[in-house]
Amino acid sequence: MKIFRDLNGGRDLPPQLVEQLKAMGIADADPAQVAAMTSQIQSMFAPGAQRKGVDVASATATAQEHAESEDHEMGSRETVLAEQAVHVASMWLDQVTDLEAPALTGAALSRAEWIEETMPVWASLVDPVADGLSAAIRESMTARLGDADAPDLQAMGLPAGMDLSMLKQQLSPFVDTMASTLITGQTAEAVGTLSSDTLTATEVGVPLLTSRVALLPGNVAAFADGLDVSLDEVWLHLAAREAARMRLFTAVPWIGPQILAAVQSYARGIAIDTDAIDAAVRDIDPSDPEALQEALTGGFLNPSPTAAQRQALVQLETWLALVEGWVDHVAARATAQHLPHTSAMTEMIRRRRATGGPAEKTFAGLVGLELRPRRLRDAASLFAALEERVGASGRDGVWAHPDVAPSGADLDDILGFVERTATGGGSSESADLDAALESILREADEGGKGEGGSATGGSDPDAPPTA
Incomplete structure (x- = not known):
């Protein structure tokens, strides 16, 4: 029990704790093992530890x-x-x-x-x-x-x-x-x-x-x-x-x-x-x-x-x-x-x-994960096809920004990605974003025409007066 008294500042342990230690088998444990445990616990609580x-x-x-x-x-x-x-x-x-x-x-x-x-x-x-x-x-x-x-x-x-x-x-x-x-x-x-x-x-x-x-x-x-x-x-x-x-x-x-x-x-x-x-x-x-x-x-x-x-x-x-x-x-x-x-x-x-x-x-x-490029062959084929279609500069140009880099969906549609890149469309994700933005602008434009009678939202000065 000496080691535990040392942990307790040299004071005797409460009787209830002594009984619990005995019940756990620690009181009669190998002194070397207990000393090792004590050292580890003390090091964990030491300043800076x-x-x-x-x-x-x-x-x-x-x-x-x-x-x-x-x-x-x-x-x-x-x-x-x-x-x-x-x-x-x-x-x-x-x-x-x-x-x-x-x-x-x-x-x-x-x-x-x-x-x-x-x-x-x-x-x-x-x-x-x-x-x-x-x-x-x-x-x-x-x-x-x-x-x-x-x-x-x-x-x-x-x-x-x-x-x-x-x-x-x-x-x-x-x-x-x-x-x-x-x-x-x-x-x-x-x-x-x-x-x-x-x-x-x-x-x-x-x-x-x-x-x-x-x-x-x-x-x-x-x-x-x-x-x-x-x-x-x-x-x-x-x-x-x-x-x-x-x-x-x-x-x-x-x-x-x-x-x-x-x-x-x-x-x-x-x-x-x-x-x-x-x-x-x-x-x-x-x-x-x-x-x-x-x-x-x-x-x-x-x-x-x-x-x-x-x-x-x-x-x-x-x-x-x-x-x-x-x-x-x-x-x-x-x-x-x-x-x-x-x-x-x-x-x-x-x-x-x-x-x-x-x-x-x-x-x-x-x-919980393996650092493996599971679709390496698909990606290698994508870059080979890119180079054949748009040259080495165009192939490396897809690294210019994450938004134009190939996505997982593009590895499923290599030829489609190559064609979009060649025509300025980029990855499928950026193409979807462009299409959504174009749709929003078109709807706003049509709404303006509906409200004002023209694309500018104003009246036609040359139109004949109405009754």
Whole structure:
């Protein structure tokens, strides 16, 4: 009981609380386990310890520990190879697209470096889930305090008749930190796993970096192993795709924020499975400081998306498909005259992106969605058809503004979108808006004629007088 007396400021515990601790089996628990639990609780309440969302520094360190066990040793050869591959690929891209990003340079990243540079963006995508989890745990814990079998609050030293809403407020920092610890651990696992699979910095289609075209040499070498393609050619293919993607994110400043906003909107709408939370809180072993995290890992997301989530998911999948479709088409155009295996490499990477892998599934368990461009082939066909009809400049012109960019409906009607673009009609959504606006103006114009006898709403000065 010494540890609990320490938590109580050195004073003896109330007899009722001692009995409750004995009934729970805590009084005779392993001192080492109880000490660990005590240390964790004290650290959660320590000044400056309370936090919300993903702890970026902790998640980065944990993910890097996972990556370092199998990380590729970086050398000057990899650095030079990345710089040269990106330089050559950029010159090829200059011949097939007007979109420019002259400040971009090539870089080789180890898995640990990729984790460190991209973790802040991953954290921003996961933070909405942490907020929802904190609220759910807080509600579950305070609800259980009102149950018939709840512990005696007075025996625990709390004032008689204490308002549970006040206790809930006192618990908030503790719960926020608990949820942060849980989400931080899962984010670290997801990003650490993804670091062993991603070939380039932004292969998942999310703008994780903003200033460099980066490749991960260790992962590239593993990907190329067994292919009937030279390693240098694999580097150039991947450099062309990553350079095209980064060029799009840089030259079209609205597309990156749109993708991030769609992921965050989906995550913000995630419903927490309160039954899983209740079960975890009810059955948690108080002597195990990691019990709650283990109980909730992967088991607190409600699998049924809301209407708002479905809308966000459709928009996200459309943006991802459009980005990857443009990258797919433009990179293939850039390398076709220079590399002998362009068609085979393009098809291989299409399948890789369409099916995803264990790493993407890990992240899907965290935010409830997979970052896969499900309609990549449709989008690539759309941009190919656009280029054939209106040229490369017209093809890239659809990125000028979100209102003229293709929509999900346009991927269903590629030829219609191409024709509307060629004749100045734009996407189906903007065409519908134009038609609605034209109808409103026509009705107003006809109403003016009906009221005033002319289009200007006035009388005809040359008309003969009426009786």
